Amino acid sequence: MNEVKIHVCSNESESWDTLWKWRWFTRDVWEAEYWKEEQIALKPVLSLLSKLKVKSVLDCSCGLGYKTVLFAKAGYEAEGSDASAVAIKYAPQLAKKQGVRIRFFRSRYDELSSKCKRRYDCVWSDNFDEISTYEYLVTSARNIYSILNPNGKFVFCASPEKDLKKVIENEWKNRKRFDIDPPYKKGIIKITRVEVAEKTPEGILEHNIFLIEEPELLRAEIASLMNPRIKWTFEDFDKALKTAGFRKVYMTEGNCAVAVKP
Helix, strand or coil: CCCEEEEECCCHHHHHHHHHHHHHHCHHHHHHHHHHHHHHHHHHHHHHHHHHCCCEEEECCCCCCHHHHHHHHCCCEEEEEECCHHHHHHHHHHHHHCCCCCEEEECCHHHHHHHCCCCEEEEEECCHHHCCCHHHHHHHHHHHHHCEEEEEEEEEECCCCCCHHHHHHHHHHCCCCEEECCCEEECCEEEEEEEEEEEECCEEEEEEEEEEEECCEEEEEEEEEEEEECCCCHHHHHHHHHHCCCCEEEEECCCEEEEECC
């Protein structure tokens, strides 16, 4: 090796792009098991959507689009959005491979009102609870509200637990401090991912260190993400969503919350 390059992502947005880039590159290793995990994770959500009698769904934190594909295969008019340009680049390829046609578009939460080309019966997010500031929580809620049909539902992940310090301690207790994936090689590139976890007052900060080996070059890309961020109680969500105009917010089974537009 003649040269070693180290790049540390400067912000959360770049970290997500880096994570999705290498997740897509290594998908042959984890994809089959991940489909099973996503089907299990989405089962209570699909049951809830059936009870809510919705027809159209926006997965507004879709990542590479695995849940969006499952929504489409379950018979919903599904579309997906994500703030990551890299995720939105690859999501249509995943959908095409799975034999479904889905519109994916790039959008942050605060851009949804201008980026969406339609309204939906339901907006789903498994990332809303990862928002870092209360101000952005309200702004995001207002944009989600604006793209829902009358009586539309916003469904998102939330916890009923009020003692967030206890939740963080439990998460940390059950979390590996250090993990390493087996090296994976495709073409001339070999990659190894090392994960180092760090407990913080807001949750678990996950440092993803991607070691990339190419001929005559070794480089590292470091992407740090709060995963999970444990900052908001249900009361925080309730206040933010009602400030945005939602008339009712309630918890359901499976740590899902529902906000209803008038």
